[in-house]
Amino acid sequence: MRFLDIFYLAYKALWTHKVRTTLLILSVTVGIATIIALTSQTEGVGMSITASLQRLGSNTLIVSIRGRTLTDQDLALMSMLEGVRKVIPIIRVMGTVNVGGSEIDVTVYGISAEDLKEILGETKIIDGTLYQDTTIPLAIVGHDIAYPNSTYSAVSVGQAITVSMRGLVPFAGGSPMQAQRLLPVILIVTSILDRYGASFLISPDSSIFIPLQAAQHAFNRGWYDMVIIKAVDVSYISAIEEGLSYIYGGNANIISPTQMAETMQNIIMQMSLLLGSIAAISLIAAALGILNMMLVTITERTREIGTLKAIGLKNKHILAQIIIEGLLIGVFGGVMGNVIGVVASYILPSITLGGMFRPGGGIQTRAGAGRFSPTPVPAAPTMSLSYEPYINPIMMIIAFILAIAVSVVSSLYPAWRAAKMDPARALKYE
């Protein structure tokens, strides 16, 4: 007997029981779609985080010192380390700005004009021009501040905006006792940034950048919250880290975006694995469904099987036919699961996280915002979580193979039962 003919018989047998077959295919579809839809979320989040980390460059270290701020002395010290190309001082202040009648959380970064591109990568400007280094409080405004609800612009170039600094800021790098409340600061908008999307550490979409000297003036301070060190190239990174630890001991808070990206990727992978396994459990239900339905079907088809044997089909032909029936369910379920999974991947974020997402924005997690924070900790700064689900083709293949494996495995026992039926007895079956 030709394999194709067995295939055809299996196909015809399935096609007769349309409802039953559809249900079995659906049970596989659901499992596969869930796997795809869930893992694509975590992978998407992971990709966006690592991408934003990598934007800072692999030759980058972000440094702050526990318990105190950074001074020009520190900058001088750091630039003397071997392999350091550049030391970028940054002032960072949390606050709110009133645009279009609503208060928006912002982070104000004081950073010199030429260093701006180091943290933004390429500068994408919608309107206006970048500032020059000056003490005038010129501001580059992030996209989400200028377009709080994505349609009309609430901020335009040339306009003055008032930023109220939240919380208390330590006075002159000293103790919390000497903290003073900051006065509102007026900034003049020189340009508006395009959307940067997902970001980590520094999130341009919800930030305002002003010249470093302007920040020193406006906030009346001569120290910095963090420093970005650019190495000549990646190979110096660990040496610089060692140098920093040598100088500052355990107090140096060093973040390497590359390392973080690796750690994130690891975490995300484990999340994917966890979510994938949870989704895979629904496949066990599908497997039991197929097993049960197949056993029922085999019993119903006892006489048919007897007849097939009388006609001359061998046990292995019967076995093959039933397994192929399972295989076909798996193939259809796998294909449909992938298709629906891909669609669901894109729909899912807006359904499940709909309330948490600002349209076109992201989840805003502000460590330290509105809270008394004596020392800025760059390790937990602004995190903007807007992402595109990423559908891993390897995941699709794995899910497809899983669909087939599950349906074939659960049809093995029914197939074996059918194959070993005694033909004479099977023909007597009422």
Place this chain on the structure above:
Amino acid sequence: MNDALIRTFNIWKVYQVGKVMYPALRDISLEVEKGEFLCVVGPSGCGKTTLLNILGALDRPTKGDIFFENISLNKLSDDKLAEFRNKRIGFVFQTFNLIAHLTAMENVELPMMVLGVPPRERKKRAIEILSRFLPESSFFKRPTELSSGEQQRVAIARALANNPDVILADEPTGNLDSANKHQVVNIFREFREEEGKTIVMVTHDLEMTKYADRIVKLRDGQISEIIGR
């Protein structure tokens, strides 16, 4: 007398029902001649179907030998028996037993499919056989769309597909009206007359036995009488 096609020697078939051994066939020695029309009759439960299945290599005797021509069926493996049934035996059942999800054509093609006949050839042959029994408009109907008589004729066409040596029919007229009954038996007779093939038919219907060359009467698993020429 012609040569024997099938010979059985002291065949027993014993079923175990719970702890009790139940002999459905007891010491059956029978010769089925080539080209004869043999009827098997007897009360319900006397072992007619059991005997027919053993003659058709669908079942194995508990004890005793069975030869088809010179082949000892006892010595063949299950796969070999399946091949043997496919090539040399045509079964016809009381309940027709057409495969429900296949069309009339496909049902007739099935034994040829198993034999490995290429599609074009087997379709040609299926049409050839079917057109003797069925209007062409019914070729692509499913069994449920056919009348009982039509279904049984499709089943007979299927049994004839691989040009077997013998047709084994288990009460083939049991579910048919009078006109269809005679039509079915006449098909068998033609098959025997024109092609010299052998028919073994189990029947309850004494009217049908008039077509037979010999009648084997079974009682309690034993041959009680053989009426013949």
